[in-house]
Amino acid sequence: MLPAQDLALLRKTLKRDLTDVELACFENLWSEHCSYRSTRHLLRTLPTEGPGVLLGPGDDAAIVRFSDTCALAVGMESHNHPSYVDPYDGAATGVGGIVRDVLSMGARPIALMDPLYFGPLDSEKNRYIFEHVVAGVGGYGNCIGVPVVRGELVFESSYSGNPLVNVVCVGIVDPDRYITARVKKPGNHLVLIGSSTGRDGLGGASFASRDLSEDAEAADRPSVQIGDPYTEKLLIDAILAMAETGKVLSCRDLGAAGLAGASSEMASTFGAVIHADRVHLRETGMTPREIMLAESQERMLVEVAPEDVILIGAIAERFDLDWSDIGEVIAEPRYIVRYLGETVADLPIDLLVGGAPRCSWEQKPYSAERPFSRPEVPVKDLALAVLAHPDVARKDWVYEQYDKDVQVRSVSLLHDAAVLRLEGKALVLSCGCNPSQIFLKPYDGAANAVIENAGNLACLGAEPLCIVDCLNFASPEQPEVAWQIEQCVLGLGEMARKMGIPIVGGNVSLYNESDEFDTRIMPTPSIGMLGRGEVRRWTAPNEGDLIALVGRTLPDFGGSVLDAVTGCGGPAPAMADPAVVAIVRGLVASGSVTAATDLSRGGLLAALAKVAPRAEVALAGDPLEELFSETCGRFLLAVRDESVLAGVKHRIIGTVGGDTLTIRLERESIVIPPEDLDAALSTTTRTMRY
Template identity: 85%
Template sequence: MLPAQDLELLRKTLGRDLTDVEIACFENLWSEHCSYRSTKTLLRTLPTTGSEVLLGPGDDAAIVRFSDTCALAIGMESHNHPSYVDPYDGAATGVGGIVRDVLSMGARPIALMDPLYFGPLASEKNRYLFEHVVAGIGDYGNCIGVPVVRGELVFDPSYSGNPLVNVVCVGTVKPDRYITARVKRPGSHLVLIGSSTGRDGLGGASFASRDLAEDAEAADRPSVQVGDPYTEKLLIDAILAMAETGKVLSCRDLGAAGLAGASSEMASTFGAVIYADRVHLRETGMTPREIMLAESQERMLIEVAPEDVALMGEIAEKYDLRWSDIGEVIEEPRYIVKFHGETVADLPIDLLVGGAPLCAWDKKPYSAETPFVRPTMPVKDLALAVLSHPDVARKNWVYEQYDKDVQLQSVSLVHDAAVLRLEDKALVLSCGCNPRHIYLKPFEGTANAVIENASNLACLGADPLCIVDCLNFASPEHPETYWQLEQSILGLGDAARKIETPIVGGNVSLYNESDEFGTQIKPTPSLGMVGRGEIRRWTAPKSGEKLALIGKTEPDFGGSVLDAVTGCGGSAPAMADPAVVAVVRDLVREGRTTATDLSRGGLLAALAKIAPRADVTLTGDPLEELFSETYGRFLVAVPDESALAGVEYRIIGTVGGDALTLRLKGETVVITPEELETALSTTTRTMRF
């Protein structure tokens, strides 16, 4: 429902009562999901420009130059609330929506990433949500032929009742041929292409802007869209064919707020008249409000000159898609909707689009760190518990459901980042964040998420090109949450400036909390980062190579996996110095080392990943050496120490042997290959329902 204060403001501004269509338009376009009422001021502090940025935030996707002949279209979205109510369709349509955002720029989608956050799998409900979200992403991506090349899985009790489903899509387009989403001239026609409009997804934007109640599954199911990937594949081919003609003036995906959202935002540079009765429908008897606000999937809106409408119709029909000439651009800055000759909406377009009053919330800093309590379990038991934690253990069951090699551009998809071949260069992709660290230190934790993603790229020798974000938080009406939000955005901007990488787009998802479970999510500013480098495949270290640690280790246990399995508490990591990232990037580029960064699970997890058979000697405190999660650290393997000339490092062991042998202060711990395999496969066994 439109808040009473908003309705009263609109009545005063317009000097009249509103029609039901107008109320529905404002309810959705002034929602938090569409208008960023709580975050717009904060988002303006982020660095968004750079030498390679051709089009920054504000469109369906950003455009970033990759080479003289190729640009990237990149966007990131969430589909959190729908994925709780209907996990399969909610996740599937999240993929479809972000793919169409990239498609609307005239770009061919080539890769997806999916950072996912769930409650513990011990809960039957969480297992159900997890299984069906993964299936929805896999089925939709596989059917449309866009590979899921990277992802993240985090499990924490705060996501019970409100899982997070975030998706990144990257596409390619010629630098001088991309399309934007703002209409270009009065007199143009607006043509709707794709699936017929039904009643699915009604009120989706406003639904995404509130918390989930106990009866959410039954009451809110009509707000969840239902996807059809086969139609989406036809739509991809059709829109690209239309773009190739050079006659598409602008284009927009029909997502949040349906036709009302797409057409009003698209026409906001001038104005528009929409003829709702011309829209091709799937159901009879639909009202103007339903036609305008339904969020039926697989639909696009294009602007073309009147003489080019027939050509677009021919292309649509070639791909067995329906189409309708449903409106025109007008010079007067008004948004008008007509239905069988009756005007059912007539609004100042700048009031509808961008006119929502901003929200000012109280903020309250908090301190959640607790003193470190040393675990009493033996080090080996702690090691196996950490390796068995689902944040560290293998997730093969998930990744095997995704077709990662479709389009034949994948070079390396293991370990730190995905590598795709693009022209004669490597497109390198990474995603994610650490919500437990961010909860304890929102500024530093978010800054470290930037540095960790840059570290993942550095391990493949790539420079970051740009960042997209999905800022997932609980209700900003809680003073502590709004403080988290502010600190996270400030930390994001600070780190992005330090590594000289612009933030070119993203999404804000608030009110992520559940009455049913009594939970509020941990702050989760999930990131996607794209980089460029030389084509190289990640290779495992060779037996006999030396293992070295680059970067200084601090006793950072708060929010660590060790903390998650023992409750040991402690301080969360301070913001890392990104200078070491550049050092390791250069080492990898010069072929002097194989590297992995240290993150979840600390040094132990890194050893299990790249040197599961090695002889390692650690002279410091065993817990600090193995389990601390200080950022800005790398485990590297080199043939001999001369490869690290000019770099500050510490040799800790040698690759090879029959087991992972850890020579610690006071004891030697041996983890056999069988024990390691059992620990690392625990989560995969749990996931096989």
């Protein structure tokens, strides 16, 4: 439903009442999901330019140069509300949508990442949502032949009733031949290619711009699209074949707001006439409103010259896809929809596409950090509890559902970042953030998300190329949430500028709340980062290697895994110094270290379990601070000779080798044999199945 103030503004501007189709167009295109009414002024503060950026924010995907002959198309999207209502189809169509965003640039999709956030696994409903979301991501990605090479899993109570399903897609394209989504010339035709239009997904954009109510599953199921990955695979091949002809002048995926959204945004530099009665349909009796706003999947809109329509149609038919010549680009800046000879919409196109008034919300800063309360639990018991927490423990059951090797570019996918072979170099990918810490310190936590992802790339010797983001928050109408949003965007921007990494695109998802569970999500500015380096696998250390800790450790327990398992509280990490990332990157790139990992969830203990599960370690400070602090900007390195760390502030804390993980503390030693370590790290995998 269009808000009363918007309706009044439109009636005043147009000096008339609106038709049913016009009302639906504004309801969706002026929604938060499409127009970023609450955030676009903040997004303009982000650094978006860089020497490798060929096309920044504003299109379906960004284009970033990887080499002289190869560019990356990259985008990031959310499909949060649909994935609660219908977990499998919501997640699957989220994958399909972001793949088509990359495809619309004329790029071949080569990789996916999926940062996912769920409520605790002790809830049967959360386990059901989790299992079916993972199955949806894997099922769709596997069928279309695009590997899921990286992801993140976070489990926290605020996501009960409103999981977050964020997806990054990366594609490759000739840097001189990518396609954009803006029409080029009046008189050209708009051709719709792909699946027939049905009633699925009606009102999806407006649905994504409100919180979830208790009866969401039944009432909102029609707003969830149904995907067909086999048609998507045909569509990928067809669009790439069309792009190869050089006859596709612009292209856009039909996503939020369906044909109305794609065609009006595509034609916003000029204008367009759309003939709704020419659209190929799956169902009879559809109204013009339904035809224009349905979000049926696997559909693309292309601009071609009139003389090339038959050629493009023939390519579609070669791939067994339907197509329709449904509109024309016009010189007058109007958006006109006709149906059976009747004009059912006639609007100023700039009013429809860019005219949504900004929403300004009251802000209220808060302080949520609590004093540290020392847990009265033996250190070894705390260690096993931290390792068994689902944010730290193994995720094998999830990763095994994804075909990670299709397209045969994958080199190394586990541990800190994914490595793909591309143009004789490594394309290195990382994603995620730490919502618990960001909730406590939104500015610092969002900045640290940039450092942590850059650190993941550094552990494989890769230099960051760009960032995409998915800014997930609760209702901006809550003053505390409005403050979170501003602080997170400013924090992301500051660290991206400090590190010289452009933020080239992304998505904003607001109103992530649940009446049913009485929850609103923690601020979750999830990011995806792409980097370039030499091709190398993540390697395990050698027997006898020295273990070095780089970076200063502070008692940062707030938002940590220790806090999650004990409720101990404490301060969250402050913004880290990014200089250490460049130091570690240089060490790895030079071959000076045999293994490297950054310290993040689970602190030093989790890093040891990953890098040196059999080692002798001696720690002189407070045991909890040494083992469980999550101070950002720290790394664990394995080196053959300490001399390679000359000039780098570090501590040698142990040696790789032995039969157990033995940690000597000031007053005691804890010994974790392999079977205990394996049991703790496997706990989550054993409880993940619904």
